[in-house]
Amino acid sequence: MAISTIDGQKVWQRRDRNTQLKIWALWMVGTAVFMWCWQQISAATTWPFFWDAPRIAADIGGRAVPPRWSYMDKLWEPLWDTLNIATLGTVMALMMAVPVAFMAARNTTPSALFVRPVALLIIVSSRSINSLIWALLLVKILGPGVFAGLIAISIRSIGFCAKLLYEAIEEIDETQVEAITATGASRWQVMAYGILPQIMPAFAGIAVFRWDINLRESTVLGLVGAGGIGLQLKGSLDTLAWPQVSLILLVILLAVVVSEWVSAKVRGAII
Structure with missing residues (x-):
């Protein structure tokens, strides 16, 4: 001014x-x-x-137009594979992300000089590479199929879940931790009774949110041979079977809408 x-x-x-x-x-x-x-x-x-x-x-x-509705019989199994890739990949990622998050948080890391930088490197490395690229690499290593897609989704999700979780750990109320520590509780007891109850709502929200994202990402992993409904989409595109393509896209859209509704309901119940 x-x-x-x-x-x-x-x-x-x-x-x-x-x-x-x-x-x-x-x-x-x-x-x-x-x-x-x-x-x-x-x-x-x-x-x-x-x-x-x-x-x-x-x-x-x-x-x-119109979609080839008779092709739906061949989509149930790939759709189930896609759901398994997203769900199991999220579970595996959370199992690995929890210890990484505790190592990355300033108030819980065993060593801010040595351990925390390694944890942050894991988080950045996981988040910097898209799941489609992870799947492309893992298909070459493990071979085509659902297992490669499952590992790709889990590796990609570690950084996302660990980052949000370690930020939630750093924002906890330290007075509760100090009160439990003053009773003579061990480090593990402090973590179990002073830290975990405070971060459980955030953990549940992160898990549901990431599952929703993974379901979307797992629908396209089949384009590089990692299984799921994306594999059917690639086959239909390669053969120019456009009625099948439109049906598969409708199924993917419906699956994403349902997952969005489920995740919104679960997050609303948690919050």
């Missing part, structure tokens, strides 16, 4: 001259960066395909 004078009278201005010049300079730099990025994207784009996209989309949409 600045005040300038005109004919000896003070006039209010929102910004002074230097601040306004800095803002204009930032806009100019931002515009230049945007134009450069647009040039790079434009050079790498095949524009005839882009302009022909509406016609192709309309043609595929016409071929995909």
Whole structure:
């Protein structure tokens, strides 16, 4: 905010001259960066395909309707595999994320100098790589199938769950911990009676939220051979069976909607 004078009278201005010049300079730099990025994207784009996209989309949409309802009999087992990948992957991730979270939290780590950096490295490493990339790598190591997808989901979820959980641990009420410690309780008793009861609501919410995310992610792991309904989607896409593709997409949409409803109900009951 600045005040300038005109004919000896003070006039209010929102910004002074230097601040306004800095803002204009930032806009100019931002515009230049945007134009450069647009040039790079434009050079790498095949524009005839882009302009022909509406016609192709309309043609595929016409071929995909109506869905092939008779194909539903072949989707129950892949859908069950997808649910198992999401559920078991979440459980495995939580089992590994809990000790990592306690090692990462400042108020529970055994060593802030040695143990905590290792725990934080595990969290960052897990979160930095997408589950689809984990699945692509694990399919090469373990072979195609549900097990590779299960491990990919669990590895990806460790960092997410551990990060939220260790933040919840650091935000606990220390007076309760001090009161239990004053009774002569051991370290494990303090953790069981002073820390765990305070973080259990957060833990339950994190578990349900991550399960909801994992169910969405597990639907596409089959595209790289990690099992589940995504494998049926890839097979249908490869054979240009568009009625099957539309049915699979409807099933995935319904599964995601149901999982969202379930997770919302569970989180509402917890909170």
